[in-house]
Amino acid sequence: RxxxxxxxxxxxxxxxxxxxxxxxxxxDIVDTDQIARSLTGPHGAAMPAVLAAFGADFADAHGALDRVKMRALAFSRPEARRTLEGILHPMIRDAVFAESLLGTGxxxxxxxxxxxxxxxxxxxxxxxxxxxxxxxxxxxxxxxxxxxxxxxxxxxxxxxxxxxxxxxxxxxxxxxxxxxxxxxxxxxxxxxxxxxxxxxxxx
Ligand code: ATP
Structure with a gap:
């Protein structure tokens, strides 16, 4: 560590x-926002789990999370937001620590x-x-x-x-x-x- x-x-x-x-x-700087975005970007590592939880129609044409749709759902249903965070947060943490090991500073x-x-x-x-x-x-x-x-x-x-x-x-x-x-x-x-x-x- x-x-x-x-x-x-x-x-x-x-x-x-x-x-x-x-x-x-x-x-060494690790940008957690950038990591979070790439996980739900086109064919991001979190997309299979996100689509399994919310349905295939939460992907846009590029295989990225449809953020407008997700925001609307998370706004109207707090438990959906918690589900999404439950998927993303551990993945973000793992990716952040993995990236932090690459630096030499x-x-x-x-x-x-x-x-x-x-x-x-x-x-x-x-x-x-x-x-x-x-x-x-x-x-x-x-x-x-x-x-x-x-x-x-x-x-x-x-x-x-x-x-x-x-x-x-x-x-x-x-x-x-x-x-x-x-x-x-x-x-x-x-x-x-x-x-x-x-x-x-x-x-
Ligand atoms: P965000 O949370 O939105 O990513 P941030 O915390 O990274 O923002 P910066 O982008 O570094 O903030 O700074 C916000 C804006 O204020 C930028 O346009 C930056 O150039 C300007 N800025 C930052 N510090 C100063 C300063 N001391 N004097 C004048 N302008 C500043």
């Missing part, structure tokens, strides 16, 4: 920017947007790192990046863990309420700590 940091934060908090800074320092960062929300990730990483910024800053950045109306950004944020819950789950916090240039020194400081922890872990 490699020393693992779970990187999380609300929508638009700056996880991608922070992950890139760690990657530039030679750290000193330690690995799992980029997990819903780490605090989905519970079991917390016990599966050595350290929880939260990228934090004031909610008003988060809203402004997401509106600018995605050209979304403010209401819609608020709706997405309301479905995520509140800022305080995320901070309460954090071992470490990166403050991204300021300029982009303020990130590198914080990343350098944490990187030194994580290198020492990774070394300690193999001893």
């Amino acid at each position: 490699r020393f693992t940091v779970g990187l999380t934060g609300g929508i638009g908090s700056g996880k991608s920017v922070v992950a890139r800074l760690f990657a530039e320092r030679g750290v 000193p330690y690995v960062i799992f980029d997990i947007p819903l780490l605090v929300e989905s519970g079991t990730w917390r016990e599966r990483v050595g350290r929880v790192l939260v990228v934090d910024c004031p909610e008003a800053v988060q809203v402004a950045r997401v509106m600018a990046r995605n050209a979304l109306p403010e209401q819609q950004v608020h709706a997405i944020m309301a479905a995520q863990a509140p800022r305080q819950a995320r901070l309460a789950a954090a071992h470490d916090v990166i403050d991204n309420g300021g300029e982009l240039g303020e990130l590198a020194p914080q990343v350098d400081r944490l990187h030194a700590i994580y290198l020492a922890m990774a070394e300690e872990a193999v001893r």
